[in-house]
Amino acid sequence: MTTASRFWHPFADMAQVAGHELVIERGEGARVWDAEGNEYFDGTASLWCVNAGHGRQEIADAVAAQMAELATYQTFSAFANGPALELSDRLAAYGEEVMDGPRVFLNLGGGDAIDTAAKLARRYFEAIGDPERTHIIGRTQGYHGTHGLGTAIGGIAANQAGMGPMDPETTHVTWDSLEALEAEFERVGPSRVAAVFAEPVIGAGGVHRVPPNYLQGLAELCRRHGALFVADCVIAAFGRLGTWWGVDRFDLRPDMITFAKGVTSGYLPLGGVLVSERVAEPFWEGAGVWFRHGQTYSGHPTCCAAALANLDVIERDGLLDRGREMEVELAEALAPLASHELVGEVRSGIGALAAVAFAPEALASRPGLPIELFGQARERGVLVRPLGDAVALSPPLVATREQIDTAAEALDASLSALDA
Numbered sequence: 001m002t003t004a005s006r007f008w009h010p011f012a013d014m015a016q017v018a019g020h021e022l023v024i025e026r027g028e029g030a031r032v033w034d035a036e037g038n039e040y041f042d043g044t045a046s047l048w049c050v051n052a053g054h055g056r057q058e059i060a061d062a063v064a065a066q067m068a069e070l071a072t073y074q075t076f077s078a079f080a081n082g083p084a085l086e087l088s089d090r091l092a093a094y095g096e097e098v099m100d101g102p103r104v105f106l107n108l109g110g111g112d113a114i115d116t117a118a119k120l121a122r123r124y125f126e127a128i129g130d131p132e133r134t135h136i137i138g139r140t141q142g143y144h145g146t147h148g149l150g151t152a153i154g155g156i157a158a159n160q161a162g163m164g165p166m167d168p169e170t171t172h173v174t175w176d177s178l179e180a181l182e183a184e185f186e187r188v189g190p191s192r193v194a195a196v197f198a199e200p201v202i203g204a205g206g207v208h209r210v211p212p213n214y215l216q217g218l219a220e221l222c223r224r225h226g227a228l229f230v231a232d233c234v235i236a237a238f239g240r241l242g243t244w245w246g247v248d249r250f251d252l253r254p255d256m257i258t259f260a261k262g263v264t265s266g267y268l269p270l271g272g273v274l275v276s277e278r279v280a281e282p283f284w285e286g287a288g289v290w291f292r293h294g295q296t297y298s299g300h301p302t303c304c305a306a307a308l309a310n311l312d313v314i315e316r317d318g319l320l321d322r323g324r325e326m327e328v329e330l331a332e333a334l335a336p337l338a339s340h341e342l343v344g345e346v347r348s349g350i351g352a353l354a355a356v357a358f359a360p361e362a363l364a365s366r367p368g369l370p371i372e373l374f375g376q377a378r379e380r381g382v383l384v385r386p387l388g389d390a391v392a393l394s395p396p397l398v399a400t401r402e403q404i405d406t407a408a409e410a411l412d413a414s415l416s417a418l419d420a
Helices: 057-070 082-095 110-127 148-153 178-188 214-225 277-285 301-316 319-339 360-365 369-379 401-419
Strands: 024-028 031-034 039-042 103-107 135-139 170-173 193-198 228-232 256-259 271-275 343-347 354-358 385-387 390-393
Touching (some): 057 301, 082 103, 082 271, 082 301, 103 277, 110 135, 110 148, 110 193, 110 256, 110 271, 110 277, 135 148, 148 170, 178 193, 178 214, 193 214, 214 228, 301 319, 319 343, 319 401, 354 360, 354 369, 369 385, 369 390, 369 401
Parallel strands (some): 193 228, 228 256
Antiparallel strands (some): 024 031, 103 271, 385 390
């Protein structure tokens, strides 16, 4: 076995990838360049995360300054650091719009955040004397990271295949059906359900917008049955849906919100859970009630410094409003692609997210169409993300209308090439 590199890529067929890497070397704004000097429009913001755009010197400077002062220190027990405290207070202030008295549990990414929220949901009910509530309901097409609990809660079957038994106290319902959720509460027993996990917009499962009032109905079912509503806003937050958290677009007040990605615009790994006062209370008010959970890098000072600088950029440059503007621009630019014979639908209209989905009959005869479209678009200087039946676009929030239109033209030409 010979390879050009020993690096094992995530989510990759290494027999195909090894020795054929696309090496990204630098970035600026909404553009990146590979090691051969080819320029691309970053239609994916890496993985939905570089909201503030590439090459932000102020974030790099904040990181360097923090590392020179205190690069890292653990926050177990009573230990803390300035950036972690400041960031938590700032996120809690943003969070007052979507929940009462929020607390902030910090970790290193979306997968960490999901497992934290799932464990905390179960631990919360045990702490208040309701230990039978251990069951967690997810949705088909939902993606909640690849840690142990997140893989089980997520509803993408391919991510579970070959991984052995999943957590037996997790099940899934159809992603857009309140009737299916109500039936699952009754099947499991409402007094046994700890939490329901839901993304405001299905992300990695194909960029699906939920039906009107679906999320409000989901939250009401959780309230009626006494379960916690955990909003997975790892993709949706920090401007991607045009607001701080994403759920604020839907007038929702979840019990917990998981976040990551846009909190640092991907410059350093950071994630966490915004926890409502109700859920935090047994641990903050009851002496001796522990949540025995956390990571070595929870509240990492350098990562928190990156987040603080990134939030400054988002506020100063009006990137929340830009997310709303791009919602319209992406929908307008991509709408004509729906006329292609290979295309089934264009999914857009909620934040800086969109997808071009292939028609089922086209995929039936050519299952590799999303990968083929990725290749064609790459040749034309645009990076998109193959996802199931579609390719997704989620550009940095600094992308211009001209860049979006140019990307749409490249996809148009790419689809024509595939059709030919």
